[in-house]
Amino acid sequence: MLLSFILIPFVTALLLLFIKKNTSANTIAIVSTLGTLVAAIVVAGKGAVDFNAPWIPVLNAQFLLHVDGLAKILVLLTAISFPAIIIATSQNQPKQKNIFLSLLLFTQSGLMGVFLSGDALLFYFFWELALIPVYFLSSIWGGEKRIAVTFKFFIYTFLGSLMMLIGIVFVYMHTSDQSFLIQSFAKANLTGGQQVTAFALFFIAFAIKMPIFPLHTWQPDAYEQSPTAVTMVMSAVMVKMGLYGILRWLLPLFPTAFMAHIHVVVILSVIGILYASFIAIRQDDIKRLIAYSSIAHIGLMNAAIFSHLQIGIQGVMVQLFSHGINVLGLWIVADIIEQQTGTRSMQQMGGLAKKQPTLAILLVGFALANIALPLTNAFVGEFLMFNSLFQYNVWVGAAAGVSIILAAIYTLNMVQKVAYGEVSTQINQMQTINTPAQIVLIVLLIIVFVTGVFPQPLFDLTADSLQQIIVK
Amino acid sequence: MNAIIISAFLGVVMMFASWSIKGENKQKNIALFGLIILILANLAQLNGWYVADIDTKNMLSFTRFGLYTNTLFYCLTFIYIWINGEEISKIGNHVADFYALFFFILCGASILTSFDNLLMLFIGIEILSIPLYILTGSDKKSLFSNEAAIKYFLMGSFSTGVLLLGITFIYGATGSFKLMPPDASIQYEQFMFSGGLILIFAAMNFKVSAAPFHFWTPDVYDGAPTVFTSFMATIAKSAGFIAFINIYLVQYKAFEKTWVIILPLGIVSTLLVGNVTAVFQRSVKRMLTYSSIAQAGFMLFALYGTSNFANEGILLYIVVYSLASIGIFAVLIKMKENSFEAFHGLAKTHPLLAFLTTVFLCSLAGIPITGGFFAKYYMINAVLIAGAGIWLVVVAMIFASISVYYYFKLIQAMYFVPGTPAIGELDKSYTYKLAVIAILILVLGVFPNLLFNYLYF
Numbered sequence: 001m002l003l004s005f006i007l008i009p010f011v012t013a014l015l016l017l018f019i020k021k022n023t024s025a026n027t028i029a030i031v032s033t034l035g036t037l038v039a040a041i042v043v044a045g046k047g048a049v050d051f052n053a054p055w056i057p058v059l060n061a062q063f064l065l066h067v068d069g070l071a072k073i074l075v076l077l078t079a080i081s082f083p084a085i086i087i088a089t090s091q092n093q094p095k096q097k098n099i100f101l102s103l104l105l106f107t108q109s110g111l112m113g114v115f116l117s118g119d120a121l122l123f124y125f126f127w128e129l130a131l132i133p134v135y136f137l138s139s140i141w142g143g144e145k146r147i148a149v150t151f152k153f154f155i156y157t158f159l160g161s162l163m164m165l166i167g168i169v170f171v172y173m174h175t176s177d178q179s180f181l182i183q184s185f186a187k188a189n190l191t192g193g194q195q196v197t198a199f200a201l202f203f204i205a206f207a208i209k210m211p212i213f214p215l216h217t218w219q220p221d222a223y224e225q226s227p228t229a230v231t232m233v234m235s236a237v238m239v240k241m242g243l244y245g246i247l248r249w250l251l252p253l254f255p256t257a258f259m260a261h262i263h264v265v266v267i268l269s270v271i272g273i274l275y276a277s278f279i280a281i282r283q284d285d286i287k288r289l290i291a292y293s294s295i296a297h298i299g300l301m302n303a304a305i306f307s308h309l310q311i312g313i314q315g316v317m318v319q320l321f322s323h324g325i326n327v328l329g330l331w332i333v334a335d336i337i338e339q340q341t342g343t344r345s346m347q348q349m350g351g352l353a354k355k356q357p358t359l360a361i362l363l364v365g366f367a368l369a370n371i372a373l374p375l376t377n378a379f380v381g382e383f384l385m386f387n388s389l390f391q392y393n394v395w396v397g398a399a400a401g402v403s404i405i406l407a408a409i410y411t412l413n414m415v416q417k418v419a420y421g422e423v424s425t426q427i428n429q430m431q432t433i434n435t436p437a438q439i440v441l442i443v444l445l446i447i448v449f450v451t452g453v454f455p456q457p458l459f460d461l462t463a464d465s466l467q468q469i470i471v472k
Numbered sequence: 473m474n475a476i477i478i479s480a481f482l483g484v485v486m487m488f489a490s491w492s493i494k495g496e497n498k499q500k501n502i503a504l505f506g507l508i509i510l511i512l513a514n515l516a517q518l519n520g521w522y523v524a525d526i527d528t529k530n531m532l533s534f535t536r537f538g539l540y541t542n543t544l545f546y547c548l549t550f551i552y553i554w555i556n557g558e559e560i561s562k563i564g565n566h567v568a569d570f571y572a573l574f575f576f577i578l579c580g581a582s583i584l585t586s587f588d589n590l591l592m593l594f595i596g597i598e599i600l601s602i603p604l605y606i607l608t609g610s611d612k613k614s615l616f617s618n619e620a621a622i623k624y625f626l627m628g629s630f631s632t633g634v635l636l637l638g639i640t641f642i643y644g645a646t647g648s649f650k651l652m653p654p655d656a657s658i659q660y661e662q663f664m665f666s667g668g669l670i671l672i673f674a675a676m677n678f679k680v681s682a683a684p685f686h687f688w689t690p691d692v693y694d695g696a697p698t699v700f701t702s703f704m705a706t707i708a709k710s711a712g713f714i715a716f717i718n719i720y721l722v723q724y725k726a727f728e729k730t731w732v733i734i735l736p737l738g739i740v741s742t743l744l745v746g747n748v749t750a751v752f753q754r755s756v757k758r759m760l761t762y763s764s765i766a767q768a769g770f771m772l773f774a775l776y777g778t779s780n781f782a783n784e785g786i787l788l789y790i791v792v793y794s795l796a797s798i799g800i801f802a803v804l805i806k807m808k809e810n811s812f813e814a815f816h817g818l819a820k821t822h823p824l825l826a827f828l829t830t831v832f833l834c835s836l837a838g839i840p841i842t843g844g845f846f847a848k849y850y851m852i853n854a855v856l857i858a859g860a861g862i863w864l865v866v867v868a869m870i871f872a873s874i875s876v877y878y879y880f881k882l883i884q885a886m887y888f889v890p891g892t893p894a895i896g897e898l899d900k901s902y903t904y905k906l907a908v909i910a911i912l913i914l915v916l917g918v919f920p921n922l923l924f925n926y927l928y929f
Contacts, residue, residue: 058784058921128840139888147888151880158839159877162869169852170862195861 001039001048002065005075005112008036009082013105016098025098026090028141029105033083036108040079043201044072044461045314055122060179066118071464073317074115074237078322081236082108084444088332089229092339100229103133107233114241120168120180123249127161127205130238138226146225153222154214160208167201170172170194171253185253191458192256199257202250203265209242210298212265213272223291224244228335231287235294235331236324243320247313251305262306266392269303270400272296277406281413285344286334289414290327293370297323303400304385312388313469317462318455319381322369322448326378329366329444333359336433337418341426346414351423355430358375360419362441367415369448372407377451380458473534474523475542475582476515477702482506483575490568496561500553503571507550510578514542529649530588537783538585540926541714544787545581548707548794549574555798555905559699559805564610572643573603574703581711584718590639590649593715593717597635597679601628604708608696620695627678627688635675651719666730672719679712680893682738682768683745693761701757702801705764706794713771717786720775735775736864742769743871750878757810759878760800763836766875770868773851776858784924785850791923792835792843792916799832799909806902808894816881816891825903826886831910833879838872843916848872850920 012032019025048067055063067075086101094100108127115125131154138150168180174194175184190198208215223231251258273296280292301319304312336359337352338344353360369376372383384405390397451458485506489499513523518539553560553574561567580600585592605628609621611632643649678685746766753759771793774786803825807814819826835844852865886893892898916923 056919056921058924128845132834132839136887139884147884151877154880155873155876159870159873162873163866165854166862166865166869169849169856169865173853173856201866317762328632450870 001043001069002051002116003158004039005036005043005079005116006065007108008032008039009010009105013102013109016102016105017451019098022093022097028084029086029101030083030090032105033079033086033108036112037079037083040076043067044076048071050118055119059121060177060180061121061349062119062181063122064118064181065096065113065116067116068468069462069466070244070247071115073321074240075112077240077321078108078111078115078237081233084328084332084440085229085236088440089232090436091434092227092229092335094227096238100137100141100227102162103137104229106133107137107238108465111237111241115244118182120172120182120185120249122178122180124165124168125162127164128158129243130241131157131161134226134230134234134238137230138222141227141230143225145221149221156208156218157205160186160205163201164205167205167373169468170201170286171198171332182249182253185249188253190254195254195257196260196320199250199254199261202254203247203261204323206240206242206245206250209245210239210302211242211295211405212302213268213275213295216272216276216295219295220288220291223294224285224287225329228287228331228338231291232328232331232335235291236328239294239298240320242326243298243305246302246305247465247469251308258306259308262308265306266303266389266396267298269306270396272299273303273400273403274406277403277410280410281406283410284346286337286346286349286414286418287344289346289410290330290334291431293407293410294323294327296407297327298404300382300385300400303396304337304388307388307392307396309391310466311384311387312392314462314466315381315384315388318451318458319378319385321458322381325444325447325451326369326376328365329362329441329448331368332437332441333363333366336437337427337430340430340433343426346417348424348426349418350421351419351427352430353419354423355427356433357442357451358438359433362438362445363419364415365445367368367411369410369452372404375449375452377448377455378451380455459462473526473528473532474517475510475539475546476532476579476586477523478510478513478714479579479582481576482510483572483579484660486568486572486575490566490572493568496567497557499568499571500557500561503553503574504550504557506571507546507553508569511543511546511550514539518543531592532583532586532687533588534586538714538718541585541787541790542582544791545578545585545707545711548710548791548798549578549703550624551795551909552703552707552798555802555902555909556699556702556805559802563697563699564612567913570607570610573607576603577703577708577711581707581714583710584715586653587715587718590642590651593651593719594632594636596715597712600708600711601632601679603627604704606702607700608692610700614695614697615919616695617697620692620892623695624688624692631678631685634671634678638668638673638675641665644668649819670730670734673738676712676716676719677731677738678770680716680771681710681765682742682772683765686708686742686745686765686768689765690758690761693764693799694755694758698757698801698805701761702798702805705760705801706797709764709768710790710794712784713768713774713790717774717782732860735772736860739769739772739864740867742766742772743868747871747878748873751874753878754812755810756804756807756812756815756882759882760797760804763875763878764797766871767836769871770848770851773855776855776860777886779854779857781850781857785847785854788850788916788920788923789842789847792847792913795909795913796832796835796844798882799906799913800829800836802902802906803829803832804891806896808896812881812885813891814894816889817883818886818893818895820890821893822895824899824907825898828903828906828910829886830883831913833883835913837876837879839876840919841914843913843920845917846920882916 051065053063067274110130117123174188283289372378583596605625611617645661681689750762835842838844838848
């Protein structure tokens with residue numbers, strides 16, 4: 001069952017390489033991702049047995065896939081995001097669409113592997129597998145400065161993952177049974193100093209991926225220059241790899257080193273939150289605005305993990321899912337506007353509410369969720385996270401709390417510029433938006449409010465992981 | 473022993489073939505057939521069957537590791553000739569001569585995998601090197617090729633001199649040419665012994681083009697005809713590495729304190745020179761030259777100590793690196809010029825070829841699902857097990873990410889920059905041959921153990 005999460009996208013991706021016709025390629029990709037979604041819902045509901053096969057006997061590496069609450073929630077997010085992205089952007093016609101979709105599905109396969117693998121070497125494998133297709137996607141189909149920007153992104157993350165590889169080998173050598181399994185890693189005999197070394201090596205990889213200030217410089221450029229479908233994948237799902245890595249590998253494996261570094265990381269995260277929020281206020285480009293807003297939100301989640309309280313981590317687990325959904329909604333709206341008006345500058349927008357009332361309502365819905373207003377899904381997670389930060393340290397909590405106000409400023413400012421005011425010439429060109437995209441947005445918005453009003457299922461889903469992490 | 477005798481014999485056969493048998497294709501097929509015989513004879517020895525029972529007076533010892541390495545060298549040469557046969561025949565008038573030289577090189581390589589005596593090391597190195605000087609200068613009408621050959625010959629002879637001096641020192645200290653672990657009960661002339669080992673270290677560094685003895689490499693590799701660069705940078709160089717490892721597997725313990733200073737120094741400087749210089753190259757061929765220096769830096773990790781990881785790792789590294797290099801050079805041969813611009817738009821006109829090149833480059837860069845990843849992985853593991861500082865590995869990985877920069881520059885040129893590639897005529901079958909290499913690399917990237925299964929039983 002678990003293998004299907006990797007195989008369905010992978011096989012479809014291979015198949016798509018041979019299907020030249022755009023419409024049929026699109027249909028196949030949608031059917032495949034919907035299939036994965038169904039599987040994800042089944043697994044989230046019923047759970048699934050581990051998949052285990054020997055992989056490299058010489059190294060004692062195993063092909064072990066394991067699912068628990070934390071993995072379930074991210075698998076679910078991945079499974080929802082991909083069909084949403086492919087359906088919502090199906091009107092965009094990049095050259096060689098079949099290859100575009102194929103690479104997207106390879107990414108999905110890699111992401112699923114990252115979230116499911118219970119073996120460190122396998123984890124590393126999928127970690128890279130998720131990155132490489134994105135490199136090609138962004139470099140081929142991206143914006144004007146795509147090559148340099150994507151290259152920067154690639155080298156940054158590649159360096160990070162190489163450091164993680166050293167960390168993996170380092171811990172592997174200290175395991176008693178010479179195995180890459182996460183259980184063996186948890187039992188590895190590391191002295192305090194060695195734990196710090198391993199912690200640092202893993203943390204660099206995760207910090208670059210999230211990204212945490214001051215390693216974030218690749219992100220706004222990469223988000224801006226990538227084709228929107230890829231940006232959606234990156235910001236909705238890929239950045240979660242970093243947070244997932246911390247929750248799954250860093251915190252349980254190196255608790256001593258983790259506790260020794262919480263202050264540094266929390267402070268860096270809070271600096272990042274404020275820094276990104278202030279920059280977001282000054283942005284005119286709607287894609288860059290969402291990118292910086294995303295850095296701020298991810299920074300908050302990271303700070304909450306490192307405040308190391310049960311409610312904080314609980315909040316993060318819910319927020320992992322919620323942030324993905326919200327940011328996806330915002331990107332889709334932004335993409336529709338860009339596709340139809342040809343501009344991303346908010347100065348040239350205005351009057352969307354008059355011209356396209358439905359789209360404007362959807363935009364406002366996601367914008368409210370971005371500010372974490374009560375009744376939206378983000379409120380639940382952010383409330384818990386801020387609570388945890390305040391318990392950790394009042395001043396840190398207060399500083400991070402400023403970001404709520406800043407988020408309100410830049411998000412509402414965006415809504416105001418885009419939705420209200422005089423109808424600008426660009427907005428005036430807009431035609432009716434296509435039904436599939438609209439349906440996707442509505443479904444996402446429903447998820448936003450349903451999980452906002454009734455978040456209990458998400459808590460139940462992650463309860464087992466939370467227990468495990470906290471017990472450590 | 474089988475392999476040494478038969479490879480030398482086959483070399484002579486090929487020399488006669490150059491005038492007795494007409495037709496370049498026929499000669500190529502004879503060479504390939506000869507290689508198959510060589511592989512079979514070598515495998516026979518692995519199973520205890522000898523062509524001739526010769527008492528080597530303990531100057532050679534045939535270990536399973538050495539014989540297995542031989543097999544890998546022959547297989548790589550087979551692939552090399554199978555792909556590049558046509559290209560080789562475009563150079564010079566007597567193709568079979570080149571095949572003869574290849575067999576002599578393989579004879580040298582076979583000695584280098586099994587020597588147990590410093591004299592045999594010297595003979596092996598010479599048998600390997602002299603044909604290489606000739607191959608470098610084989611393009612008689614090209615000034616570059618001639619210049620490179622002269623340069624290589626002069627510097628190579630000089631380094632051989634250093635090697636001999638080192639051997640003499642060791643003989644002076646121990647009274648024996650035998651390669652053995654230092655005997656604690658005997659009081660050696662320590663200065664002479666270490667001095668000899670350091671001189672040998674320098675000479676071997678020269679042979680495998682590790683910094684700071686790498687200066688010949690760019691000019692020689694660049695000047696030599698590209699087909700032969702491909703051979704020199706892969707199989708010939710790997711043979712040097714195996715010899716290097718053979719010497720120091722036991723000897724390094726003799727001067728442990730010095731060792732932990734000079735080896736990291738050598739590794740870091742090799743990585744630095746190779747990677748950083750490669751970034752600035754305008755010509756793909758020169759970039760690959762420096763990249764081969766950089767890769768040598770990684771292979772030096774295997775010298776860090778004896779462990780399964782080091783032994784398996786160096787074999788995997790040799791195979792994967794050689795396959796990828798043979799592949800990428802084979803693509804380069806078909807280009808009309810060596811600049812990056814020549815590759816512009818290759819993905820549009822030759823999608824399969826561009827994809828294969830990408831696989832080769834990814835493998836050189838060490839990206840997962842290609843064999844290069846596990847090669848690097850084994851090296852890291854070997855070094856960490858040997859107890860080296862983690863700083864060394866971190867530095868190496870930083871250089872590895874620099875290497876991504878220049879390898880991916882070529883990928884960018886092929887995929888993302890529009891243009892017309894300056895590519896010559898290309899047979900479909902040529903691309904398919906390259907696809908075989910790429911498949912091998914990918915298979916080793918997922919199941920590296922396939923290579924070692926045969927090493928132990």
